[in-house]
Amino acid sequence: MNKARVTSAIRFQVVILGLLALFALGIVLNANTGTVNIPALKVFDIIFNGADAGSMESNIIWKIRLPRLLTAAVLGGALSVSGFLLQTFFRNPIAGPFVLGISSGAKMIVGFVIIFVVGAYGTIPPYLMVLAAFIGSMLIMGLVLFFSRHTKSMPMLLVIGIMVGYICSAITNFFITFAKDQDIANLTSWSMGSFSGAAWGNLGIICAIVGLSLLLSLFLSKPMDAYRLGEGYAKSMGINIRLFRAALIVVSSVLSACVTAFAGPISFVGIAVPQIAKLLIKSGKPLVVIPACFLCGAVFCMFCDLIARTAFAPTELAIGTVTSLFGAPVVIAMMISRKRQRT
Amino acid sequence: MQIETKKLTVGYGGKPLISGINLGVEKGKIVTLIGPNGSGKSTILKTITRHLERIAGVVMVDNRSIHQWNNKELAQRMSVMLTERVAPDLMTCFEVVSLGRYPYTNAFGRLTPQDEDIVMDSLRMVRAEELADHLFTQISDGQRQRILLARALCQQPEVLVLDEPTSYLDIRHKIELLDILRSLASRKQVAVLLSLHEIDLAAKISDWLICVQGDSIQLSGLPDQVFTDAQMKALYNLQTGSYNTLFGSVELSPPPGEPSAFILAGNGMGIPLFRLMQKHGLSFTTGILFENDVDFQVANALAHQVVSAPAFSLVDDVHILQAKQMIDRSPLFVHAGTPIGQQNIRCLELTEYAQSIGKRMLSKDAFLIGMDEAYKGGKR
Secondary structure, eight states, rough: HHHHHHHHHHHHHHHHHHHHHHHHHHHHHHHHHHOOOOOOHHHHHHHHHHHTTTTTHHHHIIIIIIHHHHHHHHHHHEEEEEEEEHHHHTTTTTOOOTTHHHHHHHHHHHIIIIIIIIIHHSSSOOOHHHHHHHHHHHHHHHHHHHHHTTOOOOHHHHHHHHHHHHHHHHHHHOOOOOOOHHHHHHHHHHHTTSSSTOOHHHHHHHHHHHHHHHHHHHHHHHHHHHHHHHHHHHTTTOOOOHHHHHHHHHHHHHHHHHHHHOOOOOOOOHHHHHHHHHHHOOOOOHHHHHHHHHHHHHHHHHHHHHHHHHHHTTTTOOHHHHHHHHHHHHHHHHHHHHHHOOO | OOEEEEEEEEETTTTEEEEEEEEETTTOEEEEEEEETTTHHHHHHHOOOOOOOOSSEEETTTTTEETTSHHHHHTTTTEEEEEEEOOOOOOBBHHHGGGGTTSOOOOOOOHHHHHHHHHHHHHHHOOOGGTSSBGGGGGGGGHHHHHHHHHHTTTSEEEEEEEETTTTOOOHHHHHHHHHHHHHHHHTTTEEEEEEHHHHHHHHOOOOOEEETEEEEEEEEOOOOOOOHHHHHHHHOSSSSSSETTEEEEEEOOOOOOOOEEEETTTSSHHHHHHHHHTTTHHHHHHHEETTTHHHHHHHHHHHHEEEEEEOOOOOOHHHHHHHHHHHOOEEEEOOOOOOSSSTTHHHHHHHHHHHHEEEEEHHHEEEHHHHHHHHHHHH
């Protein structure tokens, strides 16, 4: 019977190795494909040997593709882990930053900034947009957290999150009524998400926030494991439920706020990827799901971004378009198979 | 006392529901809370396990108030089995049970080889070793309860609190679970506090019983002291039906109306007939039963009237007279097939009497087969 546990440990390692291989493939493909195709060997040469410094190829790789693919990877991973944490919190497989209205909240504040600040001053520095999206996301999570003190029912809280999302959308639409066409176009393109704004400076901030949150989520994995048996059992094992739930929601909202701030709302990654990761490693144990989930999300977003950039080049698709196209069917399939399992 | 409450008041939202609760469980003993639905058994247990805030009084575990222990220390001393349904995604039974090690493992919940041994021991104790690698969501209700019990054991508690552990279980699994509880209480010297729906089972596994009803603990004691027909009737507010202490079983209420048969019973042969009559809603009289006869117990609960004789005595004229009057009033005379011996030889007089007055008579088999027709015929 120890055999089964050894098998599952091996399975985890194989999955992680497989994902790492895909990750490497994703880096190469993302680096060499685009309007200018650069052969893979040359990509290696440029990255590892610093060849052709100052040439067009080198600039494309170092200044555009590398920061972009790494941003896609880190944010994709962050979004997936955020989804997994939210699903644990709400004990609901469809909980995710998009469903809970976090994205709508970010859009509301970003919309406000674009329409009123840009309208008044003509331009805003990019970091203000990032800040606006971050504030919007945290505002909504704060609201959801506030309501969570008043209701113990998680499905109810999920519904509250969705409703808050609707309110934010309504307010955004209200702003839009008074906006110029150019601002509306800006807001719409922002709200579909894109990794095109990636830059090394931002990537540093992203890595710091995501890295720290990820570390914290690993430290939360023990109580998360116990929480799978429900609040009552978790409490009886000595967990301070209030503290734990607050930590869980703060970490997950920081993660998703970070993603929304730097890449706009990206749908379905947070719901679909944790499910895929769990099925791959055939386990729901948070300590192993979190790393698998992160890698899986990184690979998923890298390939989605590759498709977004190249499918209709030179026109670039919004990242949200691609992730929805691949993510939504996964969610449907998952729902149907869950139902079948139960009956 | 491993666990003790002193003047504990419990309730919801600051409103007291039951007050002045003093109970205690020693090592290796089983104490059971019984009482009707909604009486507050769960409220008491949840307050003891800190799932609910107490309103007044103290709960002592290991001679210290539960509020003085920190979370981890308390979890190392008390574990629980709750009524809430759990359905963890992709979680094996081994993993469920291993969560019992929670208060002992490091920050990442890593299991040491000793921890793994304790997990397997716990699984063995509930006879569920072979379930270790099954997914928890894919096993039966009975198996799930055993796994959850193993999880509680794996926490190596001094006090085990179980809230209606036998709900959802069929009779075989109920017995199995309680059997395991009984043996581990004495083997592991754990103090067990639980609530049960099944009063018959409660009497059999408990060392001490506590009846929960109304706003205080009305009654507690040894099973023999608590389990009297009258007290059970009062505790559950039985309007119809009755509780038989001797058998620890529940009987339905006697059918109303005039008796439609007299059953000559005894030696346990009458019970199936009594039950059948009850199911059909037919009132009946029976006799002549000795008071040490099993038939007498059931007849007492179900019959319109019973002619009974004291244990080990002989049937006398008064009994015969009473029985004859009953036969007169019933349209049917049924012989349950009771053997006739020295003590009840005079029952033959009853058969003769029924024959002599031309009463419609049936043997047990004929009665069972043709219950409906016999009944119609008898009525005519």
